[in-house]
Amino acid sequence: MxxxxxxxxxxxxxxxxxxxxxxxxxxxxxxxxxxxxxxNDHTLPVGTVAQLTPVPVTVARIPTGLDSLALQVNGYLVTQTRDVGGPExxxxxxxxxxxxxxxxxxxxxxxxxxxxxxxxxxxxxxxxxxxxxxxxxxxxxxxxxxxxxxxxxxxxxxxxxxxxxxxxxxxxxxxxxxxxxxxxxxxxxxxxxxxxxxxxxxxHLAAYGTLAGAAAVVLLALWVGVELIFALLWFNTQSDNPKSRFGLLPFVLTSLLLLGSLLFYYLNGGQLQIFPGGIYLDPYLLVLLAAVAGWWGLPQRARTYTDWLPYPAAALLYLTLLLVAIASAGYAAATANGPVLSASRELAALALLSVGGAFFLYLLLNFAPLMRKRLQVFRVAYDPRRLPFYTVYLLAAAAMGAVLVRNNADLIDQVHAGQYVQLGDLTRFQSEGQPNDEYLALLAERYYAEADQLDPRNARAALGRAALYQRLAQRQNEINILRLTLEREPNEKALLRLAARFDQATDFFEHQQILRQGLRSYPASRWLNTEMAQLYTRSALTDSVVYYHQRAVAVDADDAVAHTNWLAFLLKNNQLRGAQEATAAHPLPSWLAWQSNDVLRQLMAGASTPLPASQTSNDSVLTAAQFARFYHVGLMRAARRDTAMLPSLRRLRQLPANDAFADQLIFLQALTQLRSQEPAQGYNLMETLAAGDNGGYFHHVLGLYLLERGLYASAAPRFQLAQQTGDVSASLPRAYAFALSSQPDSARAAASVAAATPALATSAKRLVDALPLQAKPVPFQPLAAQFRQAAGLPKRAAENQYRRLVEVDPFSETGIVQAADFFAGQGQYLAAYEALRRATQYNPESTALLQRFALAAADAGLVQYGDQTVAKLRPLLPSAEYITFQRQYDKRRAVHRAAAAPWD
Structure with a gap:
């Protein structure tokens, strides 16, 4: 059995x-x-919030004979501020x-x-x-x-x-x-x-187990409360050689040092620095040391409890209690439950002090004469002759009870506050899953309020209420509760969260005041110093930016946010050399925001570095930093007429989650296609953007492209549209468009408008002095070779090639005329008409194309469209040239009528 x-x-x-x-x-x-x-970092994570600041970047320069016009786009500096999330x-x-x-x-x-x-x-x-x-x-x-x-x-x-x-x-x-x-x-x-x-x-089970867990910690501290004093007794009397034993006085002094430290810890509100450098006494560590000593001393204490608890059972129950106490403290730490951690620490310290102090008196009353004789008292410590052992716990219980009654059981209230924090988190979690249930939100707020009332220094409850208010879009309530918390006691994460609420340009001084308050309490905080440096980038106080940046990196030389913001600051102030030195000194290849700024730096410097990979999958939901890096890599590739990113661009645009960056992604796709060998699709996308609120800039881009292709007459109206929507810088390229299309009077008029802008005055004067222009730049013709190749192909292959070329590049006047001639030569008059009609949609002011289009319309029997085009040509052509063309058109129309007339 x-x-x-x-x-x-x-x-x-x-x-x-x-x-x-x-x-x-x-x-x-x-x-x-x-x-x-x-x-703490899991429950209250300090995250980064990215801000995108547009800065002009030159992607290409369009030659004009005298000068080169910059094709400028917006790059985006990525700066980061910190905010506290959660409680998670x-x-x-x-x-x-x-x-x-x-x-x-x-x-x-x-x-x-x-x-x-x-x-x-x-x-x-x-x-x-x-x-x-x-x-x-x-x-x-x-x-x-x-x-x-x-x-x-x-x-x-x-x-x-x-x-x-x-x-x-x-x-x-x-x-x-x-x-x-x-x-x-x-x-x-x-x-x-x-x-x-x-x-x-x-x-739910974990939250409601808070009280049981805290009780386990206190019971364990009570059980092992004698062990630290007993360990000191053993250390002073354990030697086999009587001369090596320390005796009574060293034991008394070391015991008083331990008990005095616990007393000062409790009286000082749960804080006691024991070593320089911010090393504080932690009762949890003392309880753990006492628990280890308690396991070793459990057999020796058996005589004190064997009458009601056998030693084997005591050992297993001891380990069970130790397991629950450790797990309880661990879960409180995992949830950053400050009230429970603080209360259980102070209760543990009070238990160690009360039981240890009572045991210290017990040892002196029973064994002081033996310790003076330097005997091995630890062997008989639980076999008293005067004062029985159970009086230790009677004295300790009386002392703890008196302290708790004197303080109105404030530590027990703290434990309850910690439980209410857990219940508030739990109910807020439930409320987030049922956003339409106002009762749950009110209940969560009530739990947090109870925790706040039971423990007024409870920043954890305030952060929970702040999260609740943020979800309910109650900004002022969130600010109020965070301010109230900081009035009671400094808290670095509460300061960060409050500062993050003042993120508008009009909030500068409030933001500054909060950060100053934080730096008074936490002068060595890398978070707060970085935030202050970033705040001052919104002002003209550049010295302050440098000062607080240096303070931040002095605390943490590898702070990615500080280095990212510093690089953005240098680029914003066009300090390209300093930016290059900064990237070389502190490279952060794994930090996306820094990478984005570094690619932007290369764009701004015009550096011909190897093209970086996009590092973005086609199904990514883009963050601000991911978007900025992807966008800058796309600009760099577009500058080099590289179309490798087009599939990713199309896929990213289709994701609804990326709608915040929709216009920028459309623009990048349009620019990439416009600078490729298939520019028509890019031109169409850019036209779509030009129809929006900021259409002037996109008209400007389209005008520069027409200039680059040598389509000067069609470029000038584009620049005029840009000017009409407020783009003053379009006046200079418009003057060049007139000059290159041999309209010197119109060029002078446009240049006089440009001269009114100081930044354009010098270039405008240079243009006026050079009129009429003798030398013209060589137009960019991306598919010239393909058009020439099509002329030597067999008829079927040539037809397919011409149809594709007309579809993808209707900007090539020479190529379109060549394709129209080919179709007309094959008797495909409608195909010739369609090719010229498409070309005139993209190049509507080209007199050469309009003349060919009118003739093609006559050949195709579409006389109405031909007549309209001839009427349009009247103000565009000199009188003699127009009369000559009118006669040619009339003959072509007569031939068509004769061919179409019925036989009698």
Whole structure:
């Protein structure tokens, strides 16, 4: 028959279970350390917000014979400011916390079911407290009938009672299996029947387990409260050589140093710097050290508890309590639950101080004479002759009770505040899933308000309310709660979040005041210094930008945001050499915003560097930084007449999520196609943009393209349209368009308008002095070779080639005339007409094309269109030339009428 755990058997009989539980404790400790390192940043992430500032960039220069005109486009400087997101929920951390609770509940029930009746009843009280605190009935497992808690108590409590009362010989392993099945089964029923998502149920259990977790930390601190003093006693008296033992005075001094540190920590509001460089006392670390010492000293303390709790059972319950305490602290850190962390730390410190102080007096009263004789007192520390051991806990309980009563149980209020924070997060999470349910938003606000009332220094609740107000678009409420929080106590993330709310140009001074307030409290904050440097870029105080940038990089030399903003500042002020030095000194190839500014720098400098990859998939939802880098790479490729990015451009434009950048993506596609060997599609897209609100600029771009193609007469009206919409800079290229189309009087008139603009005056004077222009630039003809090649192809191939060329490049006057002649020679008069009609749509002022179009219309029998074109040519041609053409057209029309006349 297996021996129950309550028998006086050694712990070795349960080595496997002990080892497994110890492994779980170590694993929980590792996860808790990770949560302490990452929890605050996960729950309250400091993110970046990108701003795009347009700056002019020259993509190409259009030769005009005397000068070259810049084809300028907007590049976008990327600057970044910081904002605090969240509070974000962490379902994975909540799942771990619930799992640890389940494991602990399983082991606890299995162990207490082996104990005698009084200890069993005490253990069941803890179980009942845990189950009731989880508030599972509100999850509506059985609908409106709240029977789940009752079912859990009956199943778990009943099974434990039956095992304890009637089946005392069942082995611990079987008990563990039974309770594991019951706990897992109840959990499965809960997740299966509750009408809520699994993540919500887990977060609910974790939130309502806050009180139980905090209680576990305090109980552990009470249990191990004697261990640090006992460890000092052991250190002072453990040597085998009496001369190497330290005796009474060193023990008293070291103990007073420890207890004094705990006292100052508590009296100083939970803060005590123990070493320079910002190293503070952390009671969690002391509790952990005491817990390690407590495990080592557990057998020695056995004589103090074996009357009601056997040592093997005590060892397993000790590890279980340690597991819950570690998991509780880890989850509080994972959720950045400041009230719970602060309260549990102070309660732990108070427990260590009270129990440790009482144990210190107990040792002095019982063993001071033995310590003076330098005997090994640690061996008899739990075998007193004067004052019994239980008085340690009586004195400690009295001291803790008096302190809590004196302070109106403020630490307990803090724990409740931490639970309300969790409940506020949980309800806000539910509210975000049901945005039309105002009750949930109001309930979340109420939870946060309760937390704020119970712990006025609770910045965590304020940040939760700020997130709620932000979602509800209540900007002023968000600002008010953040200001109120900062009036109580400085908080770096609350400062960042408040500063981020003042992001408009009119908010400069409010933004400045908040950052100054923050820097007074956190002078070495790289975040706040970077924000201040970026704020001053909106002013003329460039020295302040330099000063705060240097402060930021002095704290963190690798701060990507600081270097990105610094590069943007240099480019904004056209300090290209300084920008080049900055990129060489601090390259950030993995930071998209910095990469974008670096590509922009190369564009502004005209550097002929290798073309960078776009680094954007065709189905990307673009962030501001991704868009800017992609756009700048696209401009660089367009400048080199590279069309490799066109498929990506078309795909990105089709994604509705990229609508914020729709106009820029359309423009980039239009510019890329316009500078390619298939410019017609790009011209059409640019025409679409020109019909919008900022049409003047796009008319300017189209006019420059017509100039580049040598279509000067059609370019001039484009520039006039640009001028009419407020583009003053279009007056100079318009003057050049007139000059190159041999209209010197019109060129002088346009140049006089340009001369009124100081930036254009010099170029305008140079043009006037050179009129009439003798030398003209060579027009850009991207498909000239293809048109020449088509002339030597067989008829069928030539026809297909000409049709394609007319479709993709109707700007080539020579090519279009050649194609029209080919179609006319084949008797395809309508094809010749269509080719010329398409060309005149893109080049409507070309007299050569208009004359050929009128003749082609006559050949095709479309005399009405031919007559309209002839009328249009009257003011465009000299009188003699017009009369000659009129006679030619009349003959062509007569031939068509004769051919079409019926035979008599």
């Amino acid at each position: 297996p021996e129950p755990i309550s028998s006086p058997s050694p712990l070795a009989r349960f080595r496997g279970i002990t080892a497994l539980l110890g492994t779980l404790v170590v694993l929980a400790l590792g996860l808790a350390l990770y949560q302490f390192l990452t929890g 929920l962490w379902p994975a951390a909540a799942t771990l916390w619930v799992v640890w609770l389940g494991v602990a509940l399983t082991v606890w029930l299995a162990v207490i079911s082996t104990l005698a009746r009084p200890a069993f009843l005490g253990g069941m009280v803890a179980v009942i407290f845990l189950l009731m605190s989880l508030n599972v009935d509100v999850l509506e497992v059985f609908g409106a009938q709240r029977y789940f808690l009752l079912a859990a108590l009956i199943l778990l409590g009943g099974a434990a009672f039956v095992l304890q009362a009637f089946l005392e010989h069942v082995s611990l392993g079987l008990r563990l299996v039974l309770f594991a099945v019951l706990v897992v089964g109840l959990g499965a029923l809960l997740y299966w029947r509750a009408p809520f998502p699994a993540a919500y149920i887990t977060l």
